[in-house]
Amino acid sequence: MLCRDAWGARPARAGGKPHTITRMTLHHEAVVLGxxxxxxxxxxxxxxxxxxxxxxxxxxxxxxxxxxxxxxxxRTPAIAGDTATDYDTTGHFLVLCEGDFDQEAVSEAQLHAAAVAFAWATQTFHIATDSLAGHRDLAQTSCPGANLYAHLSSGDLKRRVNDLLAGGPVNLQRACGPEAAATVAAIEAG
Known part of the structure; x- marks a missing residue:
C-alpha cells in the first residue's frame, strides 16, 4: 500500500469522527480514469x-x-469516512476503485487488489466478509457502477476475499519513503 506521502497527500485536518470498523463498502470514482x-x-x-x-x-x-x-x-481507518449521499459511514471501511464502472470495465488487477484490501480489512478489524456491500446498497446512487457492482452482487468479490483468507494471513504492507515515491512517479510517467 503506497503511503500518503508517496502520492502527495496533504496532511489530514484535525477532527473527524473516531469509529470502530464493523463493515466494508465498495465505491468508485464515477469519473472515467482514462x-x-x-x-x-x-x-x-x-x-x-x-x-x-x-x-x-x-x-x-x-x-x-x-x-x-x-x-x-x-484516510486513516481510525476516522470514519465521508459521503455526499445519505448514509452514515461510521463503522465502514471504504475502498475506492478509480474509474467510472457504469462506463468502463474493471481490470483483473484492480479487482484482485480490491479483494486484497478487503481481505486485509477482514483480518485487521475482525469483521465478516458478509459485511461487504456496495455504496448503492446503502444509499440512492449507482456507485460503484454496474460493471464493478456485478462482481459484488454475483458473489465473485466475496469469493475472492474468502479465497485469499483461506490461503493464510493477508499482508497489505505500507510502502513509504523514496522507493514508494519512485513507484508513484513511475505510475504517473506511464
Missing amino acids: DNRNAPGRLRQDQRYHQDTKGWVDIAYHVGIDRDGNVYEL
Whole structure:
C-alpha cells in the first residue's frame, strides 16, 4: 500500500469522527480514469475537493485502487469516512476503485487488489466478509457502477476475499519513503 506521502497527500485536518470498523463498502470514482497515469493526480484532486470544497478533514475513503492494482493509503481507518449521499459511514471501511464502472470495465488487477484490501480489512478489524456491500446498497446512487457492482452482487468479490483468507494471513504492507515515491512517479510517467 503506497503511503500518503508517496502520492502527495496533504496532511489530514484535525477532527473527524473516531469509529470502530464493523463493515466494508465498495465505491468508485464515477469519473472515467482514462490512462492509469492519472490515478495519483486524481487522488490529489479528490483530496483538495473534499477538504477545500466539502470541508471534510481528509479524502473521503480509506483505501484507493487504480486500474493496475496499485493500492493507495488514503484516510486513516481510525476516522470514519465521508459521503455526499445519505448514509452514515461510521463503522465502514471504504475502498475506492478509480474509474467510472457504469462506463468502463474493471481490470483483473484492480479487482484482485480490491479483494486484497478487503481481505486485509477482514483480518485487521475482525469483521465478516458478509459485511461487504456496495455504496448503492446503502444509499440512492449507482456507485460503484454496474460493471464493478456485478462482481459484488454475483458473489465473485466475496469469493475472492474468502479465497485469499483461506490461503493464510493477508499482508497489505505500507510502502513509504523514496522507493514508494519512485513507484508513484513511475505510475504517473506511464
